[in-house]
Amino acid sequence: MTEKSPVNWAQIEAKPAFQALLGRKARFIISSTLFFVAYYFALPVLVGYFPDLMKKEVLGRLNLAYLFALSQFFMAWALAWIYTRKAAQWDKEAAEVVQGH
Amino acid sequence: MTIAVWMFLAFVVATLGITIWAAKKNTSAGAYFAAGRSITGWQNGLAVAGDYMSAASFLGISGMIAFFGYDGFMYSVGWLVAYLTVLIVVAEPLRNAGKYTMADLLAYRLTPRPVRAMASLSTITVSTFYMVAQMIGAGTLVKLLLQDLPWISTEAAIIGVGVLMVVYVVFGGMLATTWVQIIKAILLMTGTIFLSVLVMKNFDFSFGKFFDAIANLTYTDAKTKAEVTRNFLEPGMKFGAEVTKGWGPLDLISLGLALVFGTAGLPHILVRFYTVPDAKTARVSVVWAMVIIGTFYILTTFLGFGAATILKPHNIPTDNMAAPQLAATLGGPVFFAFISAVAFATILAVVAGLTISASASFAHDFYTNVLHHGKEHRPGEEVRVARITAFVVGAVSIFLAIKLQNVNVAFLVGLAFAVAASANLPVIVLSIFWKKFSTTGAVAGLAVGLLSSIVLIMLSPSIMGIDPADLPAAKRHLIQADAIFPLTNPGILSIPLGFLAAIVGSLLKREPEAEAKFTELKVRAHTGLGAEKATAH
Numbered sequence: 001m002t003e004k005s006p007v008n009w010a011q012i013e014a015k016p017a018f019q020a021l022l023g024r025k026a027r028f029i030i031s032s033t034l035f036f037v038a039y040y041f042a043l044p045v046l047v048g049y050f051p052d053l054m055k056k057e058v059l060g061r062l063n064l065a066y067l068f069a070l071s072q073f074f075m076a077w078a079l080a081w082i083y084t085r086k087a088a089q090w091d092k093e094a095a096e097v098v099q100g101h
Numbered sequence: 102m103t104i105a106v107w108m109f110l111a112f113v114v115a116t117l118g119i120t121i122w123a124a125k126k127n128t129s130a131g132a133y134f135a136a137g138r139s140i141t142g143w144q145n146g147l148a149v150a151g152d153y154m155s156a157a158s159f160l161g162i163s164g165m166i167a168f169f170g171y172d173g174f175m176y177s178v179g180w181l182v183a184y185l186t187v188l189i190v191v192a193e194p195l196r197n198a199g200k201y202t203m204a205d206l207l208a209y210r211l212t213p214r215p216v217r218a219m220a221s222l223s224t225i226t227v228s229t230f231y232m233v234a235q236m237i238g239a240g241t242l243v244k245l246l247l248q249d250l251p252w253i254s255t256e257a258a259i260i261g262v263g264v265l266m267v268v269y270v271v272f273g274g275m276l277a278t279t280w281v282q283i284i285k286a287i288l289l290m291t292g293t294i295f296l297s298v299l300v301m302k303n304f305d306f307s308f309g310k311f312f313d314a315i316a317n318l319t320y321t322d323a324k325t326k327a328e329v330t331r332n333f334l335e336p337g338m339k340f341g342a343e344v345t346k347g348w349g350p351l352d353l354i355s356l357g358l359a360l361v362f363g364t365a366g367l368p369h370i371l372v373r374f375y376t377v378p379d380a381k382t383a384r385v386s387v388v389w390a391m392v393i394i395g396t397f398y399i400l401t402t403f404l405g406f407g408a409a410t411i412l413k414p415h416n417i418p419t420d421n422m423a424a425p426q427l428a429a430t431l432g433g434p435v436f437f438a439f440i441s442a443v444a445f446a447t448i449l450a451v452v453a454g455l456t457i458s459a460s461a462s463f464a465h466d467f468y469t470n471v472l473h474h475g476k477e478h479r480p481g482e483e484v485r486v487a488r489i490t491a492f493v494v495g496a497v498s499i500f501l502a503i504k505l506q507n508v509n510v511a512f513l514v515g516l517a518f519a520v521a522a523s524a525n526l527p528v529i530v531l532s533i534f535w536k537k538f539s540t541t542g543a544v545a546g547l548a549v550g551l552l553s554s555i556v557l558i559m560l561s562p563s564i565m566g567i568d569p570a571d572l573p574a575a576k577r578h579l580i581q582a583d584a585i586f587p588l589t590n591p592g593i594l595s596i597p598l599g600f601l602a603a604i605v606g607s608l609l610k611r612e613p614e615a616e617a618k619f620t621e622l623k624v625r626a627h628t629g630l631g632a633e634k635a636t637a638h
Contacts, residue, residue: 045350054336062312073395
């Protein structure tokens with residue numbers, strides 16, 4: 001699928017700026033993925049194995065189980081927002097790295 | 102009830118109009134398969150949402166909450182969280198390195214023919230499973246919603262849905278499919294928001310009153326026929342350890358794994374990211390999709406708990422009827438008709454997306470690249486093959502859906518997600534992030550992920566079980582014997598197997614050329630250099 005292109009990929013890859021960008025990206029992707037996977041699976045684990053704790057009512061009739069499930073939506077939106085801001089910065093750095101290629 | 106038919110016909114006329122408009126723009130393969138890569142961020146966000154929120158989400162989850170309270174709501178959470186995987190891990194590298202299909206990303210640095218053949222098999226398997234489930238759903242819905250119009254049979258509904266989806270895809274390509282999905286997403290959100298407001302109006306717009314009613318729900322239990330009062334906000338009514346012989350919590354975790362890792366491997370979702378101009382727009386579109394999908398699933402609180410408190414579970418005939426019946430009670434016959442028409446529009450948008458991703462994969466991956474070594478013999482051949490494939494896919498799906506309409510196929514959607522998570526996702530992730538990933542690894546990962554999902558589902562309580570003799574055929578287990586694998590969702594075992602096979606395969610047979618080409622893929626995936634450009638209109 002790849003057309004022959006004059007781009008010198010190895011030269012770009014070797015640039016310190018590209019390596020630094022990749023390192024930052026990898027750290028963010030790995031840590032945020034670990035975070036949301038842990039946060040999400042805490043829900044079925046807590047609800048499944050500690051139901052009595054999760055049935056505790058904390059806000060009117062709303063219990064921990066419902067509030068924790070609801071919080072997942074806001075966690076997802078917040079993380080998406082943080083990612084978008086980080087990614088906008090990476091876009092700029094990537095544009096600098098490939099400038100002239 | 103004829104109002105519902107008229108509303109649905111209005112939707113059909115509007116979408117056929119769009120198909121005619123789109124057909125005029127389909128002048129090249131890029132236009133046909135990827136809508137000229139000219140879809141904007143918010144448009145693609147709506148289309149992703151429209152592609153994703155099936156009738157199972159809309160009717161199924163509302164019903165699950167109406168009958169099982171909190172457990173139904175918890176079930177809905179994973180459908181949004183899954184988009185974090187799409188956003189953070191998959192969407193942008195895929196857009197930067199691919200062209201029309203998921204396999205483009207894999208073939209970038211691996212030996213194209215074996216990888217594309219396996220990826221195409223996996224794509225077509227996932228799409229077909231999902232599609233047959235959706236089309237049988239359409240047939241069932243017709244029976245439920247149009248009871249006073251007996252001249253519309255289940256078969257007629259299945260054939261109607263099948264023919265329409267083929268027309269959209271064959272003539273309108275990706276552009277028409279996209280707009281069908283956008284309109285459906287808008288209709289679905291309008292209906293859901295309006296129904297939620299009606300529910301809250303019923304409780305004088307007081308959350309206190311609403312949640313009090315949910316926490317003290319008195320109704321007639323279906324099994325014991327006794328009047329009971331339950332707190333529907335408490336977990337455990339469906340997945341609790343007592344209800345499920347101890348396997349419920351683990352099964353729910355396994356389902357969560359399939360959702361969180363499977364969504365980013367669903368071919369019909371992945372191809373949507375080729376329809377936008379660049380990776381940045383792909384990112385924006387995932388965020389839009391997350392806003393819409395998240396709002397929708399939060400609103401299932403009002404739909405599901407609203408149905409439970411206002412209608413009472415014993416007055417709802419089946420789970421799929423909870424939302425439509427709530428609409429009838431609160432909004433009258435016209436709103437019921439609107440919600441019914443939305444349910445059909447929902448199915449149509451999803452099956453159109455599945456059809457185009459399956460036919461793109463067959464034409465682009467299998468026909469052009471596997472059979473013809475990446476060369477088109479005549480200009481326009483690839484698009485022509487895709488159109489013929491869409492026609493065949495439509496015919497096969499109609500046939501299967503009619504044949505299987507009285508068979509218990511509830512496992513098909515779960516199977517589609519399990520295959521996507523166990524076969525597709527491991528190879529996508531390893532191909533982007535792991536230098537030593539090789540062709541052998543990709544083929545092994547795809548094959549093991551696909552096979553282990555199918556075999557484990559065959560051995561699971563979804564297919565195996567002993568039923569009482571008087572159970573209707575549509576609810577009977579396909580194999581009358583005790584289940585060998587205890588979970589209905591195989592993800593917890595099949596996803597690690599898929600990853601393991603891909604890693605072991607890569608280590609057993611190294612591929613220096615693929616490792617050398619990783620440099621190129623890395624630069625391309627992370628900078629967008631050399632990515633497919635939008636075609637000017």
